[in-house]
Amino acid sequence: MSDTMQAVTSRAYGGPEVMRLEQVDRPVPDENQVLIKVAASSVNPYDWHFLRGSPFFIRLAASGLFKPKNLVLGADVAGVIAQVGANVKKFKVGDQVFGDIGAAAFAQYAVANPEKLALKPKEISFLDAGVVGIAGLTALQAVRDWGEVKAGQKVLVNGASGGVGTYAVQIVKALGAEVTGVCSTPNVALVKSLGADHVIDYKKEDFTQNGVAYDVIIDLAANRSISDTKRAMAPVSKWVLVGFNLKNMLMGGLFGRWLFSEMGKAFVLKVAEVTSEDLETLGAMLASGEIRSVIDRAYPLKDTPIAIEYIETMRAKGKVAIEIE
Ligand SMILES: NC(=O)c1ccc[n+]([C@@H]2O[C@H](COP(=O)([O-])OP(=O)(O)OC[C@H]3O[C@@H](n4cnc5c(N)ncnc54)[C@H](OP(=O)(O)O)[C@@H]3O)[C@@H](O)[C@H]2O)c1
Structure with a gap:
């Protein structure tokens, strides 16, 4: 050597x-x-x-x-x-x-x-x-740990076609929840191919204006205001802010309790941790074909x-x- x-x-x-x-x-x-x-x-x-x-x-x-x-x-x-x-x-x-x-x-x-x-x-x-590495660990922890996604819940992944999003859509699906992916027109087919039940093309439809409420929002694009995002949240629900948006991070981090004071709504902001255990989980999911x-x-x-x-x-x-x- x-x-x-x-x-x-x-x-x-x-x-x-x-x-x-x-x-x-x-x-x-x-x-x-x-x-x-x-x-x-x-x-x-x-x-x-x-x-x-x-x-x-x-x-x-x-x-x-x-x-x-x-x-x-x-x-x-x-x-x-x-x-x-x-x-x-x-x-x-x-x-x-x-x-x-x-x-x-x-x-x-x-x-x-x-x-x-x-x-x-x-x-x-x-x-x-x-x-x-980073993308898979973040998707796994955001969906399973921070969002605490359960079978049967309605989950929205905003930024579904990127590095974290492509894993997140598949992990939500693997947990038995109903997943809606948000992406641009050229990526609709890709997000569908990952198992998304619904795909919203953000060029044509605004997920905060369509009257659907989600139990968990995994937010990678981080491009919407707090008030817009709250409109898309079910009465008991979580907004997991993963993507970088300094204003929302500061506002949510400092005033989250007050801004999300309606019963049951929660704002979650975390950074992924690297653990051998979670890497092994991702390795096993990739090996079995559960995710790709x-x-x-x-x-x-x-x-x-x-x-x-x-x-x-x-x-x-x-x-x-x-x-x-
Ligand atoms: N908290 C943590 O521990 C942690 C860890 C990893 C990453 N992050 C953050 O998470 C974010 C996502 O990371 P990533 O690796 O997935 O990034 P990425 O691969 O660069 O994401 C690119 C994707 O963003 C999508 N996008 C851009 N504008 C959009 C919009 N208006 N609406 C919906 N989707 C949009 C694009 O899809 P279209 O082309 O279809 O628009 C593209 O597929 C970044 O901000 C990153 O810094 C945080």
């Missing part, structure tokens, strides 16, 4: 133009980490927020005030364990794994905390496993900046993958 590797770096905050394919030192795992030979990753809105250091508060919280703390981005990963630290019992060299490691997967090798990984089922490809990864495009490592540019348009259909040799 060479001491160097190819990686896509970002040494300053900016757009995809600041990213470079470089030869850098291969990371070395400590005694509690593993080294993964990366086969696939994917791009998420998370990556471009960290690339741009925007919104500014993420620089204070995580990413570095004046320049990025992480030289290499890329949270989602699938690959083969190439080395294990002395204390690692969970994996061995040669194991095929996938997960969400927070950063540094836009590279030929990445170090990871084993608790952020799960074994990749043999039934699924590296590409299918490499795109599931929708891959819009796959780019080679050197074209990671193009992949980021594409996802920033907010027009991706499902996931945008990075394939690494």
Whole structure:
């Protein structure tokens, strides 16, 4: 194994133009980490927020005030364990794994905390496993834990054709609820193919004006006001705000109890957590065919900046993958 590797770096905050394919030192795992030979990753809105250091508060919280703390981005990963630290019992060299490691997967090798990984089922490809991380975990937790979706409920997924949305529609369906997906005209067929019972083309119909009330709204597009969204909520219901909308996050977070004071309505705002257990659940659902990864495009490592540019348009259909040799 060479001491160097190819990686896509970002040494300053900016757009995809600041990213470079470089030869850098291969990371070395400590005694509690593993080294993964990366086969696939994917791009998420998370990556471009960290690339741009925007919104500014993420620089204070995580990413570095004046320049990025992480030289290499890329949270989602699938690959083969190439080395294990002395204390690692969970994996061995040669194991095929996938997960969400927070950063540094836009590279030929990445170090990871084993608790952020799960074994990749043999039934699924590296590409299918490499795109599931952030989006799949978020969809699973938003539907099952934050929305507490139950069989027979009416659930709306706003932003059904994107990375999180394509998994969320399928997970709602797997839980036995009735799912309505909201997307633009070109994506109606895709959302139907994922099992949605109803699809609302937002170019033609406004889900907040059609008189239907939902038990749970999983909101990835996050593009509607609080008062509009409340119109689409059943008397006892939850609005799970997953997508980024600073105004609604602040208003809901600070004044949610008062704004949603009608009996039974709730506003839920959370950030996904990475756990091996939830990755295993997603792996099993993918392996059994209960859910599938929708891959819009796959780019080679050197074209990671193009992949980021594409996802920033907010027009991706499902996931945008990075394939690494
Ligand atoms: N809270 C958390 O832990 C967490 C975790 C992951 C992601 N997120 C956030 O969740 C959001 C979604 O993430 P993602 O990975 O799914 O993003 P994405 O893949 O970039 O989503 C793109 C999708 O957004 C849809 N969209 C754009 N405008 C829309 C509109 N007006 N109405 C309905 N859909 C619209 C597009 O569908 P059309 O082309 O059909 O319009 C496209 O398919 C982002 O804001 C991300 O930051 C939060």
